[in-house]
Amino acid sequence: MDLPPSLLRLDTYVLSKIGKTARARLSERLATRGLRLWHMAVLAALADFGPHIQRELASRLDLHPSDVAKVIDTLVAGGAVERRQDPADRRRVRVDITPAGRSLLGELEHEAGTVRDGILAPLNPSERAELSRMLHRVFDGLHAPGSH
Amino acid sequence: MDLPPSLLRLDTYVLSKIGKTARARLSERLATRGLRLWHMAVLAALADFGPHIQRELASRLDLHPSDVAKVIDTLVAGGAVERRQDPADRRRVRVDITPAGRSLLGELEHEAGTVRDGILAPLNPSERAELSRMLHRVFDGLHAPGSH
DNA sequence: TCCATTCGTAGGTACGCACCTACTATAGGT
DNA sequence: ACCTATAGTAGGTGCGTACCTACGAATGGA
Numbered sequence: 001m002d003l004p005p006s007l008l009r010l011d012t013y014v015l016s017k018i019g020k021t022a023r024a025r026l027s028e029r030l031a032t033r034g035l036r037l038w039h040m041a042v043l044a045a046l047a048d049f050g051p052h053i054q055r056e057l058a059s060r061l062d063l064h065p066s067d068v069a070k071v072i073d074t075l076v077a078g079g080a081v082e083r084r085q086d087p088a089d090r091r092r093v094r095v096d097i098t099p100a101g102r103s104l105l106g107e108l109e110h111e112a113g114t115v116r117d118g119i120l121a122p123l124n125p126s127e128r129a130e131l132s133r134m135l136h137r138v139f140d141g142l143h144a145p146g147s148h
Numbered sequence: 149m150d151l152p153p154s155l156l157r158l159d160t161y162v163l164s165k166i167g168k169t170a171r172a173r174l175s176e177r178l179a180t181r182g183l184r185l186w187h188m189a190v191l192a193a194l195a196d197f198g199p200h201i202q203r204e205l206a207s208r209l210d211l212h213p214s215d216v217a218k219v220i221d222t223l224v225a226g227g228a229v230e231r232r233q234d235p236a237d238r239r240r241v242r243v244d245i246t247p248a249g250r251s252l253l254g255e256l257e258h259e260a261g262t263v264r265d266g267i268l269a270p271l272n273p274s275e276r277a278e279l280s281r282m283l284h285r286v287f288d289g290l291h292a293p294g295s296h
Numbered sequence: 297t298c299c300a301t302t303c304g305t306a307g308g309t310a311c312g313c314a315c316c317t318a319c320t321a322t323a324g325g326t
Numbered sequence: 327a328c329c330t331a332t333a334g335t336a337g338g339t340g341c342g343t344a345c346c347t348a349c350g351a352a353t354g355g356a
Contacts, residue, residue, distance in 0.1 A: 001208045006253070010260045011268065011280050012170045014287050018184075019167010021290050022160045027312090036312085044152035055333065064315060069335050091322045092331040103151035105154070112158045120159065123282060126258045129283050132159050134271060138279075139162050141228035141270035142169050175342090184342085202304065212345060217305050239303040239352045303330075309346075316331075316339075 021031060022119055029111045034078075038071045040112075043105040046081060046097035053092050080104050166221075168269055186211060186219045188260075190252040194229060194245035201240050228252050241282045 007013050030036055041061050046052060048061075051082040052073065070097055075081040080101030086092035090117070097105070120128050155161050171185070178184055189209050194200060197208075202220065207214040220243055223229040228249030234240035245253070268276050
């Protein structure tokens with residue numbers, strides 16, 4: 001039984017469905033480790049940009065500070081990151097990724113790669129590259145004024 | 149403050165973010181009419197395939213039958229569809245779209261078009277067409293075995 | 297006639313996600 | 327010393343979504 005063509009003609013619909021599936025498949029894999037997408041995002045931020053104050057993580061990832069605390073909690077419990085008080089300002093907590101955290105991130109990225117391969121399976125390598133380029137341009141445009 | 153490149157390198161992430169934004173923007177517009185995405189999906193199914201038994205709508209759209217009932221409730225209240233009992237099997241309810249429902253669907257599709265234009269703004273027309281083609285192929289592949 | 301099955305529906309449950317609030321500790325200017 | 331602002335955190339709220347359950351009405355085969 002087919003889906004309505006009227007719906008499929010809307011790129012908005014197709015885009016949201018694909019995105020939802022992508023998200024769901026990745027979430028599912030992270031869940032087997034007791035993690036969510038935010039945990040991965042935090043690890044990636046720490047790996048790419050080095051230690052952060054929690055507030056910086058919140059603003060970089062656009063995540064509420066109280067939720068950052070919770071995400072960090074579980075990462076600390078798993079030994080993937082460590083918290084240490086900033087001696088210069090003892091209100092602040094500097095968060096850094098541990099070697100274990102880096103290797104965890106590597107595994108998560110591998111999982112994400114598998115999910116991507118599954119989703120983009122219908123496309124050949126050059127098409128994937130082309131799609132990826134276009135998606136990035138679209139993504140960059142999302143936060144531009146006027147697109148909304 | 150930039151997002152982590154490690155994250156952006158994952159098409160899975162970008163895809164889910166774009167999809168989420170697309171969904172959010174369309175939902176937002178539908179919400180001004182007291183509708184959700186499912187209402188639009190049901191209208192599209194009725195417009196494309198004609199009247200449905202509620203069970204058929206459920207299986208076509210992969211929506212739980214008890215939720216179909218609720219979606220239809222609000223569409224009936226708005227005069228967009230009508231329910232009538234199937235005389236051959238009085239357990240069944242045939243649902244059909246009304247002229248008002250068709251014009252409503254037209255407006256919703258126009259809204260969806262606006263959302264699409266906003267999101268795909270960074271691309272020129274031929275790129276959009278190319279993206280659309282690829283997205284459809286990807287979408288069709290989602291339900292294929294082995295992609296998961 | 298009886299019984300298992302199917303349809304629609306009301307009501308409730310569970311979960312993820314984003315957000316808010318109140319509180320403690322600390323900082324830094326006046 | 328005082329006052330205001332800031333950092334982190336615990337706990338809770340609200341929303342959307344999906345799912346499940348129980349029930350009455352109707353069907354159709356044994």
